[in-house]
Amino acid sequence: MHIPVLLTEVITSFEGLNNGVFVDATLGMGGHSQAILEKIPNSSLIGIDLDSDAVLLAQQNLASFGNRVNITQGNYVDMVQIARNFNKFHVDGILLDLGLSSMQIDDKQRGFSFRFDSELDMRFDKTKGISAIEVLNSFDESELADIFYKYGEERESRIIAKSIVISRPIKTTYDLTEIIYNSKRKSKSKINPSTKVFQALRIYVNQELRNVEKGLEEALKLLKFGGRFSVISYHSLEDRIVKNFFKKNSLDCICSPSIIECQCQHSALIRRINKKVIQPTEKEINNNPRSRSAKLRIVQRIPISEQV
Ligand SMILES: C[S@@+](CC[C@H](N)C(=O)[O-])C[C@H]1O[C@@H](n2cnc3c(N)ncnc32)[C@H](O)[C@@H]1O
Known part of the structure; x- marks a missing residue:
């Protein structure tokens, strides 16, 4: 089971786009x-996910919509080409619901969670790239420390990396949690000591931040004038990328404040619909604790009639 996060708010962000074509770039x-498909009259949709298990489930769950929906396994960074394959060159609405689904976290064989003892794979697409276990067993101590620090903001990255290298070969999630537990200072924090390292490995293995940067660019290319783009992020690293990207593309000038006369010739492509980030209500968090860190940002591609 995966409970869709900020569902009402996402649907509201697309309100009025009747007859529209949508891309759900992280289908889950x-x-x-x-x-x-239920709430936006006469809508049709292209669904993309890297994970073949998610694609199969979504195909079953959305089968009743018939030819209103097209689903494909792929990376959202390729969304322009994927849409073209379905003869869509511009679309009315795009959704990016970043991160991973409950189905993936709760899968006891994929290594996303420190709650189960399983092989450490962590790839969304199990056929491409290198798995977490290969990273842990083959990268240098300093490379591992950098990954934990950069993608998990783990302060004790160096000592953890050192312990991993000494304890090789690492085989399972529990091997890793034990190493982390034994190498970190004991703290009273309620957060599991393995949280940051697991986040870092997942982000690294799936190249998530690079994908977010590229995916945002591609989405703007695919979005019609007047179309809307909604992005849900779950941690500060990805939210910062989304926030800065939306800010930059909603400005007519991106020159340094010290320059008196504009020299950049930049022009705004989007306008921000919500000035303040949208977060789940307490009720939603109680009903679905996994939604607690979600942040929704919505923009509109500036209609051509309003461009300067
Ligand atoms: C939070 S879940 C989406 C849940 C979905 N909105 C739902 O309601 O069921 C994120 C999904 O994005 C997928 N994903 C992550 N990175 C991706 C990428 N670069 N391209 C396509 N899908 C990706 C994951 O496999 C996962 O299924």
Whole structure:
């Protein structure tokens, strides 16, 4: 089960786009897609996910919508080409619901969670790239420390990396949690000591931040004038990328403040719909604790009639 996060707010962000074509670029089990197809009259949708298990489930869950929905396994950084494959050159709405789904976290064989003892794979697409276990067993101590620090903001990255190298070969999630537990200073924090290292490995293995940067660019290319783009992020590293990207592309000038006369010739492509980031209500968090860190940002591609 995956409960779609900020569902009402996402649907509201697409309100009025009747007859529109949508791209759900992180389809998961299709929860948001289902609501879009139900609530936006005459809408159709292209669903993309890297994970073949998610694609299969979404195909089943959305089967009743027939040819209103097209689903494909792929990376959202390729969304322009994927849409073209379905003869869509521009679309009315795009959703990016970043991170991973409950189905993936709760899968006891994929290594996303420190709650189960399993092989440490962590790839969304199990056929591409290198798995977490290969990273842990083959990277230098300093490379591992950098990954934990950069993608997990783990302050004790160096000592953890050192312990990993000494304890090789690492085989399972529990091997890793034990090493982390034994190498970190004991603290009273309620957060599991393995949280940051697991986040860092997942982000690194799936190249998540690079994908977010590229995916945002591609989405703007695919979005029609007047179309809307909604992005849900779950941690500060990805939210910062989204926030800065939206800010930069909503400005007519990106020259340094010290320059008196504009020299950049930049022009705004989007306008921000919500000035303040949208977060789940207490009720939603109680019903779905996994939504607690979600942040929704919505923009509109500036209609051509309003461009300067
Ligand atoms: C938070 S879940 C989406 C849940 C979905 N909105 C729902 O309601 O069921 C994020 C999904 O994005 C997928 N994903 C992550 N990175 C991706 C990428 N670069 N391209 C395509 N899908 C990606 C993951 O496999 C996961 O299924």
